[in-house]
Amino acid sequence: MDSLRSVSLGSRLPRLERQMLWQHVLQVPRAWLIAHDTDALAPAAVASFRHLEDQRLAGTPMAYLLGYREFMGHDFQVSPAVLIPRPETELLVETGLDYLKGRAAPRVLDLGTGSGAIAISLALACPGATVVATDLSYDALSVAQGNASRLGARVEFSHGSWYHALSDHKGFDLIVSNPPYISAGDSHLTQGDVRFEPITALTDGSDGLSALRAIIQGASQWLVPQGALFMEHGWDQAQAVRQLLHQACFEQVASLPDLAGIDRVTGGIYN
Numbered sequence: 001m002d003s004l005r006s007v008s009l010g011s012r013l014p015r016l017e018r019q020m021l022w023q024h025v026l027q028v029p030r031a032w033l034i035a036h037d038t039d040a041l042a043p044a045a046v047a048s049f050r051h052l053e054d055q056r057l058a059g060t061p062m063a064y065l066l067g068y069r070e071f072m073g074h075d076f077q078v079s080p081a082v083l084i085p086r087p088e089t090e091l092l093v094e095t096g097l098d099y100l101k102g103r104a105a106p107r108v109l110d111l112g113t114g115s116g117a118i119a120i121s122l123a124l125a126c127p128g129a130t131v132v133a134t135d136l137s138y139d140a141l142s143v144a145q146g147n148a149s150r151l152g153a154r155v156e157f158s159h160g161s162w163y164h165a166l167s168d169h170k171g172f173d174l175i176v177s178n179p180p181y182i183s184a185g186d187s188h189l190t191q192g193d194v195r196f197e198p199i200t201a202l203t204d205g206s207d208g209l210s211a212l213r214a215i216i217q218g219a220s221q222w223l224v225p226q227g228a229l230f231m232e233h234g235w236d237q238a239q240a241v242r243q244l245l246h247q248a249c250f251e252q253v254a255s256l257p258d259l260a261g262i263d264r265v266t267g268g269i270y271n
């Protein structure tokens with residue numbers, strides 16, 4: 001009869017990933033695995049583990065196998081319809097929250113919401129805010145809607161390309177976005193986890209700046225005076241994004257570094 005120990009002996013997965021998959025299959029805490037490593041396992045559990053192990057060895061991201069990823073202290077359900085939320089995107093949320101401090105009932109817009117990670121985190125941290133989140137993908141919006149109701153966040157979802165998703169013209173105090181910013185020919189698109197993520201979440205199919213350009217150029221019609229726009233972008237795009245913001249008449253244009261000291265969020269205030 002198979003046990004955790006006997007199955008693990010033959011596994012090529014790193015120990016931590018193995019443990020996470022077992023926890024997922026058996027729905028037990030990590031401590032249970034250690035205390036029960038020689039117990040006999042049900043054949044169905046071993047088969048489920050081996051199926052997940054095969055997918056992981058073929059490159060499927062852990063978040064898709066487990067069905068969730070933690071972001072800003074919340075567990076977000078994810079599927080291959082959405083980008084897996086990245087730790088670096090927490091900088092964009094924190095920047096937005098800093099801007100919202102002291103505003104009682106701000107209106108916030110998240111463009112390209114994916115799993116809803118940004119919009120939902122903002123809504124949970126700022127319960128007085130009205131948060132609108134959009135995406136071009138119906139499948140992504142369905143994942144985001146599920147996350148909002150599971151996490152108890154009040155977010156209004158809308159389908160469409162960037163500002164075309166919006167029907168009324170009420171001004172937003174804050175617009176945030178983590179749009180697709182990898183250029184079409186970038187070799188990273190064929191490496192690692194990103195091979196399994198939706199291509200339209202990763203690349204604009206062009207120079208990497210076209211989505212950022214559309215968001216910046218359209219923002220003035222949707223922001224209140226003194227409203228802010230903050231965007232995540234690639235490690236080498238900060239200068240180009242600042243230039244686009246200046247061209248669109250934004251003030252106080254600035255970039256913020258991530259923990260590695262690389263400028264990954266840029267924004268400004270529209271007067």
Ligand SMILES: C[S@@+](CC[C@H](N)C(=O)[O-])C[C@H]1O[C@@H](n2cnc3c(N)ncnc32)[C@H](O)[C@@H]1O
Pocket residue numbers: 082083084085086089111112113114115116117118134135136137140160161162178179180181200201202
């Ligand atoms: C980089 S992902 C970000 C997802 C999520 N906001 C996050 O940070 O984890 C970009 C998102 O933009 C969406 N998107 C791509 N093109 C779009 C467009 N023209 N209009 C609206 N959303 C778009 C994609 O479907 C995807 O969900």
